[in-house]
Amino acid sequence: MRLNHRNARFFLGLLLPISVLFLTGCWSSKEIEELGLIAGTSLDLDTDITVTNQFITSETTGSGSRAGNTQGGSTQKAYKNVSETGKEVLPTVRNMLLKVDKRAFAEHSKVIVIGEEFASNFNLQQALDFFLREVELRPSSMLLIAKNRASDILETNEPTKIPAFQLVEMIKGHKRTSKILPPMTFAQLEGKLESNASFLVQAVVSDGDVKFSGAAVIEGKTKKLRGFLDEKEIEGITWITGKGQGGLVKSLDKETHQSIIYEVLSMKSKIIPKVNGDNISFNITIESEGRIGEQWVLSDKASDDEFIRKAEKTTEKSVEHLVEGVLEKLQQEYKTDVAGFGNRLRIEYPKVWEKVKNDWDELFSQVPIKCNVKITIKDYGTSGE
Amino acid sequence: MMIAQDRITTSQAIVVLVNYILATGILTLPRFSLEKVKTPDVWISVLLGGLIAMIAGVIIVKLSQQFPEKTFYQYNQEIIGKWLGAFLSILVISYFFLIAAFEVRTMAEVTSLFLLEGTPTWAIILPFLWVGLYLISSGINSIARLFEIIFPITVIIFLLVAFLSIGIFEIDNLRPVLGLGIIPVLKGVKTSTLAFLGPEIMLLLIAFMQKSDKKKAVKVVLVGLTIPLIFYIITVVMVIGALSVDGVLTRTWPTIELMRSFEIPGLIFERFESFLLVIWIMQIFTTFTITYFAAAFGLSCLLKKNIRIFMFALLPVIYLIAMTPKNINELFKFGDMIGNAALILFGMLPIILLFIARLRGVKNEA
Known part of the structure; x- marks a missing residue:
């Protein structure tokens, strides 16, 4: 009995050192000081592909905030951009190992910016394949298209800021203006590229400051950049899709030529396809409720029924104008459907869609589209003047 | 045999069945079924698949209820004779450890x-x-008790992560309903039925159920299949709603992709794919253990030896088979093969056996 006890103790004692072998813990751990977190990536086409990764490392974060605190004591930035060129994306990224001491870690990558040249010369399905395939890159990261060079977008003059993260914050503004598109994440991108549909990607431009500016039209057939829409045209798109959650519409009073600003509180749109034999046409019904946000017309009172009716009318005209403007550009110039007309046709007339889907963009450019706008002004803020 | 003292209740039987059914399907069902259907109506295929599995399950139960105290390995010899019965047992045993x-x-x-x-x-x-x-x-009994712990964790975490993805859900991706008619839906029924592999465990489970509970075996199958059915429909709807039909088709593991497609800042956790993977691995574990047990138990019935020997003996076999597929495509083909085998083994065979049993009037009302 006693001996057994001792024996058991001996073996248990043996277990202790043995268990150490299995308790090495974080076996393939990576120390955060040794990581280079990739915050964003840009792709440009020079003679080859130029990939620029925005790294955040333990050194840059330290220096960035210190510089901020001591007001320019050091000029080092909160990020470090590293560029490399090559024929494909992955080998190029791997070549960065040759000049970066940190292990690149892309789990926190938020944004991928591609340059105008790159987007108009490459089929995006081929060129972005790496980003859709790699496990370390999350499908929640978003795509932007830069006018001119994409690597400029990842630069900023403010040393404490990280441009890639700023872009993410900025795109959240789509909730309050109809001039920014909802983000195009890689999760959605995959479906868009696969379905051969044309689509829009938020465009961004850098002239010292980084600024969102219009949208890039990606053509479904070639999957290349077709051209850009300006901010006004994005507003038109937002009204057509009814996906906006806010925004302003400016219109001019007929008599005085002074501005009336309508603030959108809600927006609804219905695209109704009509099929008559081989003829396809669309009716858009847009309904919106809002308030008068600002008005410059001195002769009228905002509380006046007459004035409200007048403001509704002029606002309706302005919205119609926006919608017609963008439709003209899409149908005449780009000949691409990026406003979801095809999608509505697919839902309402699936069998017709099966027939026309292969050259839908071509067909779309000749489809008659009618537009109906109904604006309701609910209130006029805190001033009845 | 070891059946005598080892009993489980009705609710334990349900939990075992649910845990057995839920496995790899959660991650791959959206793509596998979409590859066949190609319209957003996959959820209807899943619904039909679930109903078919229920019918098959009820037939299996009816068969087993003829011999309430015996497992399939024992009573098949009474129905179709010793040698044919033994052959059938071997087929079923191989099926179980191939699944494992x-x-x-x-x-x-x-x-x-x-x-x-x-x-x-x-x-x-x-x-x-x-x-x-x-x-x-x-x-x-210990298996059932562990499953009882795993089950509520799975339900809560699954529902939580599935509904967190509502932010990227778009109803247009699921429309139109039946736009191209019912034909595409029917094409996907076989694939989605295979996601409900599992009712075959009732061939053994009824023998393990408590005497008073055996009558409720039909209820076990119906409830045990309804829960995975709800899980699968939620999965398919959320995945297609977020990634669109074309997007799902290109993703190897669409459900994980869904969880990786959104981040919710402000909560303690921003990312939720690890939660899904945790419950998924638990579900794989439950499926693995129950099939492993069923295979070992079958061998011990067949060769009339202690079950422990076979448990240890099967372990290296399972490992070797698991390591056989060379790449992921072979693995998926391996899965298809098992599914087809199951359709024959558990879709057709029980009907035939039930028919023969009724015809010959073999019954065992212990």
């Missing part, structure tokens, strides 16, 4: 892709096998 091997390998593939990059496959599989062996060595 398949589940283990799929688990290893997903884990090494998303969680443990660089860890060798054997190092992922071996501990999994050992823990499974440890669990089943104490019989069906």
Whole structure:
């Protein structure tokens, strides 16, 4: 009995050192000081592909905030951009190992910016394949298209800021203006590229400051950049899709030529396809409720029924104008459907869609589209003047 | 035999069945079924698949209820004779341990892709096998009790992560309903029925149920299939709603992709794919252990030896089979093969056996 006890103790004692072998813990751990977190990536086409990764490392974060605190004591930035060129994306990224001491870690990558040249010369399905395939890159990261060079977008003059993260914050503004598109994440991108549909990607431009500016039209057939829409045209798109959650519409009073600003509180749109034999046409019904946000017309009172009716009318005209403007550009110039007309046709007339889907963009450019706008002004803020 | 004292209740039987059914399907069903259907109506296929599985399940139960105290391995010899019965038993046993091997390998593939990059496959599989062996060595009751712990965790976490993805859900991706008619939907029924593999466990489970509960076996099958049915429909709807039909088709593991497609800042956690993987691995573990147990139990019935011998003997076999597929495509084909075998073994055979049993009037009302 006693001996057994001792024996058991001996073996248990043996277990202790043995268990150490299995308790090495974080076996393939990576120390955060040794990581280079990739915050964003840009792709440009020079003679080859130029990939620029925005790294955040333990050194840059330290220096960035210190510089901020001591007001320019050091000029080092909160990020470090590293560029490399090559024929494909992955080998190029791997070549960065040759000049970066940190292990690149892309789990926190938020944004991928591609340059105008790159987007108009490459089929995006081929060129972005790496980003859709790699496990370390999350499908929640978003795509932007830069006018001119994409690597400029990842630069900023403010040393404490990280441009890639700023872009993410900025795109959240789509909730309050109809001039920014909802983000195009890689999760959605995959479906868009696969379905051969044309689509829009938020465009961004850098002239010292980084600024969102219009949208890039990606053509479904070639999957290349077709051209850009300006901010006004994005507003038109937002009204057509009814996906906006806010925004302003400016219109001019007929008599005085002074501005009336309508603030959108809600927006609804219905695209109704009509099929008559081989003829396809669309009716858009847009309904919106809002308030008068600002008005410059001195002769009228905002509380006046007459004035409200007048403001509704002029606002309706302005919205119609926006919608017609963008439709003209899409149908005449780009000949691409990026406003979801095809999608509505697919839902309402699936069998017709099966027939026309292969050259839908071509067909779309000749489809008659009618537009109906109904604006309701609910209130006029805190001033009845 | 060891049946005598080892009994489980009705609710335990339901939990065992649910845990057995839920496995790899959660991650791959959206793509596999979409590849066949190609319209957003996949959820209807899943619904039909579930109903078919219920019918098959009820037939299996009716068959087993003819012999309430015996498992399939024992009563098939009474119906169709000793040799044919033994042959059938061997087929079913092989089926069970092939499933065990398949589940283990799929688990290893997903884990090494998303969680443990660089860890060798054997190092992922071996501990999994050992823990499974440890669990089943104490019989069906401990298995059922562990499943009872795993089940509520799965339900809560699954519903939580599924509904968190509502932010990227777009109803237009699921429309139109039946736009191209019912034909595409029917094409996907077979694939989605295969996601409901599992009612076959009732061939054994009824013998293990408490005497008073045996009459409720039909209820076990119906409830036990309804829960996975709800899980699958939620999965398919959320995945297609977020990624669109064309997007799902290109993703290897669409459901994980869905969880990786959104981040919710402000909560304690921003990312939720690891939650899904955790419950998924638990579900693989439950499927693995129950099939492993069923195979070992079958061998012990057939050869009339202690079950422990077979538990240990099967372990290396399962490991070797699990390591056989050379790449992920072979693994998926392996899964298809098992599914087809199941359709014949458990879709057709029970009807024939039930028919013969009624015809010959073999019955065992112990």
